[in-house]
Amino acid sequence: MFIFATIAVFVCMVLLLVRLFAGRSMYDRVLALNTFGTCTVLFIGTVGLASGRPDFLDIALLYALINFVGTIAVLKFFRYRRLGDAPEDAEMIQSTHDAEASN
Amino acid sequence: MEIAFTILLFIALVATAIAIVFIKRLFAVVMLSGVFSLLAALLFIVMDAVDVAFTEAAVGGGISSVLMLGTIALTARTQKQPERYSLVPLAIVLLTGAVLIYGTLDMPNFGSPDAPAQRHIGPEYIARTPTDIDVPNIVTAVLASYRGYDTLGEVVVVFTAGLGVILLLSGLGRRRGTPYPRGVSANRDQDNAQ
Numbered sequence: 001m002f003i004f005a006t007i008a009v010f011v012c013m014v015l016l017l018v019r020l021f022a023g024r025s026m027y028d029r030v031l032a033l034n035t036f037g038t039c040t041v042l043f044i045g046t047v048g049l050a051s052g053r054p055d056f057l058d059i060a061l062l063y064a065l066i067n068f069v070g071t072i073a074v075l076k077f078f079r080y081r082r083l084g085d086a087p088e089d090a091e092m093i094q095s096t097h098d099a100e101a102s103n
Numbered sequence: 104m105e106i107a108f109t110i111l112l113f114i115a116l117v118a119t120a121i122a123i124v125f126i127k128r129l130f131a132v133v134m135l136s137g138v139f140s141l142l143a144a145l146l147f148i149v150m151d152a153v154d155v156a157f158t159e160a161a162v163g164g165g166i167s168s169v170l171m172l173g174t175i176a177l178t179a180r181t182q183k184q185p186e187r188y189s190l191v192p193l194a195i196v197l198l199t200g201a202v203l204i205y206g207t208l209d210m211p212n213f214g215s216p217d218a219p220a221q222r223h224i225g226p227e228y229i230a231r232t233p234t235d236i237d238v239p240n241i242v243t244a245v246l247a248s249y250r251g252y253d254t255l256g257e258v259v260v261v262f263t264a265g266l267g268v269i270l271l272l273s274g275l276g277r278r279r280g281t282p283y284p285r286g287v288s289a290n291r292d293q294d295n296a297q
Contacts (some may be wrong), residue, residue, distance in 0.1 A: 003104060010111060017115060020135060021122045029134045037164070040141045044148055050104070059153055063144075066165045070137065073169045077176065 002050035009046060013039045030074055037067030105149055112146045127182045133171045140164040150213070154242075166268065173271075 016036045023029040041060045048056025119139045123132055140163025147156035211218035232244045246254050 006108070010108070014115065017118065017138065020131070020138060021118075021126075023131055023134075026130055029131055033134045033137055036138055036141060040145060040160075043145055047108070047149060056148070056153070059148075059157060062157060063160055066160055070165050070168055074134075074172065077172045 002046050006043060006046040006050055009039055009043045013043070026078070030071070030078070033074070034067065034071045037063065037070070041067070108149045109146065112142055112149065116142050116146065127184075129175050129180055129182055130172075132182075133168055133175065136171070137164045137168045140167075169272075 013036060016032045016039065019032040020029055020036070023032065041064045044060040044063060045057055048054060048060070116139065119135055119142060123135045123139065126132055126135065140159055143163065144156040144160040147153070147159060215221075228245055228249065229241060232238070232241045236244045236248050238244050
């Protein structure tokens with residue numbers, strides 16, 4: 001039963017790979033990468049259950065966390081074109097810099 | 104089942120690597136290298152090396168994708184077409200691969216009970232863990248107690264790496280230097296829409 005689930009998840013991953021290779025727009029690719037991470041989590045879970053080791057589920061949870069942080073980083077890069085600070089932050093720095101310069 | 108999944112995952116890995124070579128848009132290449140790491144991690148999990156797999160996913164899929172995105176933000180977003188193709192890199196890659204495959208010829212078979220790792224010191228850990236430390240997971244006992252100082256050193260390394268990443272991403276250098284020009288985010292959004 002779990003073996004069939006694993007095969008189904010793997011087929012999903014192959015389809016996502018096709019989307020990543022062909023990728024019409026960048027957003028398609030970001031979505032495909034995020035879904036690929038989710039499929040990784042599912043794959044680890046089903047492989048663990050199929051081989052009789054349900055403790056793999058804890059590891060799958062960690063992968064979900066990594067996937068979440070990675071997607072946030074990619075989307076932040078999209079929005080601001082940088083990773084450290086947001087434009088509001090930069091504007092605040094700019095205004096303080098101007099204030100210091102005028103003083 | 105394990106062998107079948109190993110072969111399928113290897114095929115997907117090779118396909119991803121070939122796609123990375125041929126795609127010119129660097130953003131897509133970063134996405135694909137993240138997928139490459141996730142596939143490699145799955146391969147390690149199918150082969151029962153869960154800890155190695157987690158390191159691969161955290162480093163390859165997590166932090167190196169972020170670092171490469173930061174690099175793209177600072178440089179160009181498409182790959183330049185080389186003026187002429189050279190065969191030297193291909194030869195070096197093939198030679199290195201051949202040497203690595205030659206190196207595996209002396210290694211014990213996958214999962215072999217006769218491997219030195221299984222015969223040298225492993226049985227002693229397995230025999231002594233229940234009386235010495237009394238935790239159900241022997242790997243935990245080895246990492247946290249028998250090799251406690253080694254693990255402490257690793258934790259220091261990870262802590263230092265984390266501090267370095269925080270310093271890199273928080274833009275300490277930029278804050279001291281010239282700030283961004285005004286209205287930069289509006290222009291960038293228009294670039295995005297196009």
